[in-house]
Amino acid sequence: xxxxxxxxxxxxxxxxxxxxxxxxxxxxxxxxxxxxxxxxxxxxxxxxxxxxxxxxxxxxxxxxxxxxxxxxxxxxxxxxxxxxxxxxxxxxxxxxxxxxxxxxxxxxxxxxxxxxxxxxxxxxxxxxxxxxxxxxxxxxxxxxxxxxxxxxxxxxxxxxxxxxxxxxxxxxxxxxxxxxxxxxxxxxxxxxxxxxxxxxxxxxxxxxxxxxxxxxxxxxxxxxxxxxxxxxxxxxxxxxxxxxxxxxxxxxxxxxxxxxxxxxxxxxxxxxxxxxxxxxxxxxxxxxxxxxxxxxxxxxxxxxxxxxxxxxxxxxxxxxxxxxxxxxxxxxxxxxxxxxxxxxxxxxxxxxxxxxxxxxxxxxxxxxxxxxxx
Amino acid sequence: xxxxxxxxxxxxxxxxxxxxxxxxxxxxxxxxxxxxxxxxxxxxxxxxxxxxxxxxxxxxxxxxxxxxxxxxxxxxxxxxxxxxxxxxxxxxxxxxxxxxxxxxxxxxxxxxxxxxxxxxxxxxxxxxxxxxxxxxxxxxxxxxxxxxxxxxxxxxxxxxxxxxxxxxxxxxxxxxxxxxxxxxxxxxxxxxxxxxxxxxxxxxxxxxxxxxxxxxxxxxxxxxxxxxxxxxxxxxxxxxx
Numbered sequence: 320x321x322x323x324x325x326x327x328x329x330x331x332x333x334x335x336x337x338x339x340x341x342x343x344x345x346x347x348x349x350x351x352x353x354x355x356x357x358x359x360x361x362x363x364x365x366x367x368x369x370x371x372x373x374x375x376x377x378x379x380x381x382x383x384x385x386x387x388x389x390x391x392x393x394x395x396x397x398x399x400x401x402x403x404x405x406x407x408x409x410x411x412x413x414x415x416x417x418x419x420x421x422x423x424x425x426x427x428x429x430x431x432x433x434x435x436x437x438x439x440x441x442x443x444x445x446x447x448x449x450x451x452x453x454x455x456x457x458x459x460x461x462x463x464x465x466x467x468x469x470x471x472x473x474x475x476x477x478x479x480x481x482x483x484x485x486x487x488x489x490x491x492x493x494x495x496x497x498x499x500x501x502x503x504x505x506x507x508x509x510x511x512x513x514x515x516x517x518x519x520x521x522x523x524x525x526x527x528x529x530x531x532x533x534x535x536x537x538x539x540x541x542x543x544x545x546x547x548x549x550x551x552x553x554x555x556x557x558x559x560x561x562x563x564x565x566x567x568x569x570x571x572x573x574x575x576x577x578x579x580x581x582x583x584x585x586x587x588x589x590x591x592x593x594x595x596x597x598x599x600x601x602x603x604x605x606x607x608x609x610x611x612x613x614x615x616x617x618x619x620x621x622x623x624x625x626x627x628x629x630x631x632x633x634x635x636x637x638x639x640x641x642x643x644x645x646x647x648x649x650x651x652x653x654x655x656x657x658x659x660x661x662x663x664x665x666x667x668x669x670x671x672x673x674x675x676x677x678x679x680x681x682x683x684x685x686x687x688x689x690x691x692x693x
Numbered sequence: 694x695x696x697x698x699x700x701x702x703x704x705x706x707x708x709x710x711x712x713x714x715x716x717x718x719x720x721x722x723x724x725x726x727x728x729x730x731x732x733x734x735x736x737x738x739x740x741x742x743x744x745x746x747x748x749x750x751x752x753x754x755x756x757x758x759x760x761x762x763x764x765x766x767x768x769x770x771x772x773x774x775x776x777x778x779x780x781x782x783x784x785x786x787x788x789x790x791x792x793x794x795x796x797x798x799x800x801x802x803x804x805x806x807x808x809x810x811x812x813x814x815x816x817x818x819x820x821x822x823x824x825x826x827x828x829x830x831x832x833x834x835x836x837x838x839x840x841x842x843x844x845x846x847x848x849x850x851x852x853x854x855x856x857x858x859x860x861x862x863x864x865x866x867x868x869x870x871x872x873x874x875x876x877x878x879x880x881x882x883x884x885x886x887x888x889x890x891x892x893x894x895x896x897x898x899x900x901x902x903x904x905x906x907x908x909x910x911x912x913x914x915x916x917x918x919x920x921x922x923x924x925x926x927x928x929x930x931x932x933x934x
Contacts, residue, residue: 390762390818393900400900401907462822545926552922556915563908564734567821575821575897581812 346538349531357550358420359524363517364551365413370510372406377507382499385460386577404566410452411568412558414592417445425623425643432631433527435624440520442620447513449596454506456590458499463571465578466587468502469494474606482610571658586660594654601657601666602673612673619680626680628689636691639684646679724883729827731894735909737902738895741876743771746892748872749885751781754816757807759800762817763896766794770899771892809849811862820897827890829855834886837865 330337379396381388392399420441424430430438457468472494475486491501537543561568567575569591573584589597599616600609619626653672656665730739747768750760765782769775778794785792785799792799803813820826832855840852850860867882867889874880895901 387762394762394767400904404904541929545922545929549919549922549926552915552919556912556919559908559911559915563904563911566904572824573822575818575823577815577818 343540343544344538346536347531348537348539348543350535350537350542352543352546354546354550355419355423357547358416358423359517359520360547361550361554362413362416362420365409365416365554366510366513366517369406369409369413372402372409373507373510375402376406377503380458380503382458382503383496385458385464385499387460389460401562404562406455407566407570408558408562408568410455410590410592411561412554413448414452416554417448418592421445421620422643422647425646426635426640428627428629428635428639430624431627431629432624436523437520437527438624439621440516440523442617444513444516444520445620446617447509447516449593451506451510451513452592453589454502454509456593457502458506459574460499460578461574462576462578462582463574463584463587463589465582466584467589468498470587472498474609477606586658588658591654591658594657595650598653598657598669599673599676602669615677619677623680623684626684626688628685629692633692636687639687639691642679642683642687646676649675649679724887727828727831727887727890729887729891729894731891731898731901732827735905737905738771739891740772741878742888742891743895744773745872745874745876745878745884746888746890746895747771748874749867749889750816750892752872753866754889755799755801757801757803757813758816759802759813760798760817760896761800761815763798764794765792765796765798767899771895808862809847813863816893816896818897820894822897827894830893831886831890833861834867834890835883 327336376392379388379392379399389403392403394400396402424434424438424441457464472490472492475483475490476493477483478486489501489505490498571584571586571588571590573582573586576582576584588594596613596616600612603609603612649672653669653676656668656672659665730736730742765778765785766775768778768781773781775794782792782794782796785796787796787799805812820830823829825832833853836855837851837853840846844852844859846852847860850862851864852859853861867885869882870880871882871885872880878884898904
């Protein structure tokens, strides 16, 4: 008991403060850190921000009258337009950061042993975000969201077996007055589940991060806090530019029209962050083809650590890095083709770009990495 | 030192003159080509144009088009006093009696057979909901033309080069001198189209002025903060080695 006397009063009752101080002030971190290393923290902060703005929106949102209630938020709730723009643009910021994270891990090949689980959790977070983002876009209630929901529920109703049972449980049957209430619920629930993945990601990352060289180690504060501050301010700056000067960035304009059976958009294209997925699903024929396309599109990402045939300690080769850059351009092109007005050309391009996507993962990645490993 | 200071002052004078003359040039002719003050990152609404545009809406468009997201009280943000807005509302006859400030703009519910089954769309959000925005709406109101010889129109339709498919069920809505502007602006059909387009832009994005005002301050502040943060970071990390 005598040792307790030296500790602060609060620490004997809530043993947290000393550990927290030690965590921030012990010099045990590498003396150089890339700015892109702050991306996971930026994503987590943005997720908290989305949860808060989403909470405010959910207070006024009415799933029975989605479009009208959002108009009410924009026009009649104090600063409602700002909260709405925050939530809308926050999505863009999160997906921008997530796409950049995925690209960075692929270029640096950090997914190789022992980083496989960190990579799997990053991709799992990406998948959940895609689903939550899609559900949020359905909640918008505009003409494009309305027809996307109608298409998805009709397709789900035609599925048989276990997939049919799951989708029936999820959507509750064909698109009707109660469907958006369910979707609002899932949007919230799955968004909160993402925080679970964030926690697992943090633990996994900590377990595999190599200890820094013994010489020249620095403490978190003030060195890393100063760097994180720069990253947060720049992130906030990009966010502010988008919120105030391009609040509908990457969205189909026709979603500004209220959804209804009489307004049918020629192009039902989702927001930018879903475009490349949409186009892969269009490239495969039939209803099952579309489902297969989306699953395969994400499954090759999960499989990447085992598609790479190089040794864990081998230095990354220039050819592979070039291929990853090509892949990023390919995904960009897939998105642009999906956003364009449908034509013969866009559907041919969609097939070509989709083929390149799968060629990259299933043929080039094992081949090039095995060649470079020699 | 003196030289550079005078250089800055001279530069500021040139910029100020350029801005002043540029806006004077715009005020002289905002119709050809059409120009809207709300466009661009520093854009804000032209209050006089909004008030003229509301007059055009109220005396023409409102006979067929609803604006279900707007209340009469919202007219205060286009520069009308509460008394003026209340007077406008009290001239509108709803089924329950004269409208008040808290009533939604009167929904005319035109006869569904009036335009061969075509339903006049609600105009609350029309600029956000149409690709092309301001220029599309202005074009739609002004680009009516004689039917080319090789085209047979659907019954009760009109030829409009701005409308997708070129066949629109809305008759040409605006004519010269259809309204009398209080500020003695000449009410040509093009002026009316430009004003009502500005009004509809405000209706779609009523928060644009404050959005741009906050945005400009936020961005300037964050740029300043970013410079400060980068300088601090560099200073702190310099001490490690």
